[in-house]
Amino acid sequence: MAEWKSDKELIELVKKELYTPVVGDILDELGYYHQFLPQEIQPMRESDIIVGRAMPALMIDVYGPQKKPFGLLTEALDQLQENEVYIASGGDMRCAYWGEILTATAKYRGAVGAIVNGFHRDTPKVMVQNWPVFSRGRYAQDSSVRTQVVNYRCSIEVGNVWIEPGDLVFADLDGVLIIPQKVEVEVIEKALKKARAEKTVLKEIQSGMSSTEAFEKYGIL
Numbered sequence: 001m002a003e004w005k006s007d008k009e010l011i012e013l014v015k016k017e018l019y020t021p022v023v024g025d026i027l028d029e030l031g032y033y034h035q036f037l038p039q040e041i042q043p044m045r046e047s048d049i050i051v052g053r054a055m056p057a058l059m060i061d062v063y064g065p066q067k068k069p070f071g072l073l074t075e076a077l078d079q080l081q082e083n084e085v086y087i088a089s090g091g092d093m094r095c096a097y098w099g100e101i102l103t104a105t106a107k108y109r110g111a112v113g114a115i116v117n118g119f120h121r122d123t124p125k126v127m128v129q130n131w132p133v134f135s136r137g138r139y140a141q142d143s144s145v146r147t148q149v150v151n152y153r154c155s156i157e158v159g160n161v162w163i164e165p166g167d168l169v170f171a172d173l174d175g176v177l178i179i180p181q182k183v184e185v186e187v188i189e190k191a192l193k194k195a196r197a198e199k200t201v202l203k204e205i206q207s208g209m210s211s212t213e214a215f216e217k218y219g220i221l
């Protein structure tokens, strides 16, 4: 039996006890070697953490004024559900993929964060909303004449990470991790076990045990 009974409990547990390195270690152990999004995708604030369900959005490049500016962007935002994470990717990243108004929309709907494989803008106006956004950095260039959302709640690939709608997303200061839904119970249970054991190892080291002895005894580093 898992330690959690609902997504809400799972999210709380991950936030309380886990960190992306330890979960990434378990994914490696299970043969899932490509689950961290590109390193360039970083939080706006060091304290930002996202745990939730992936709601992917697919972007493409466009050039100049469009019949339907932004494509399906507003529809994609307006159907967001509680505890979901908006993850946008696609195109050559010639502009901002996120900003103030998008943040307010997603936050109001109960989504728990946005992760864009591209840039964000309106930085101070996003920051004051106190809602986590991860991106490749700041860039004010407007999106309406440069990109569109062409699909959402669909599979996407970011870097070499395949993302399905509903996959568990865990992002913190060290990285953005996608945990495939089909293995999430095993991954989180093993990660909790490892995180708890790491606490013991830390105590031993701080009490004078050598790291060689600690690794022999616990198999953890």
Ligand SMILES: O=C([O-])CC(=O)C(=O)O
Pocket (backbone or CB within 6 Å): 096, 097, 098, 099, 100, 101, 102, 103, 121, 122, 142, 143, 144
């Ligand atoms: O135009 C965009 O893509 C983003 C933006 O400025 C906002 O959300 O306020």
Ligand SMILES: [Mg+2]
Pocket (backbone or CB within 6 Å): 099, 100, 101, 122
């Ligand atoms: Mg704006």
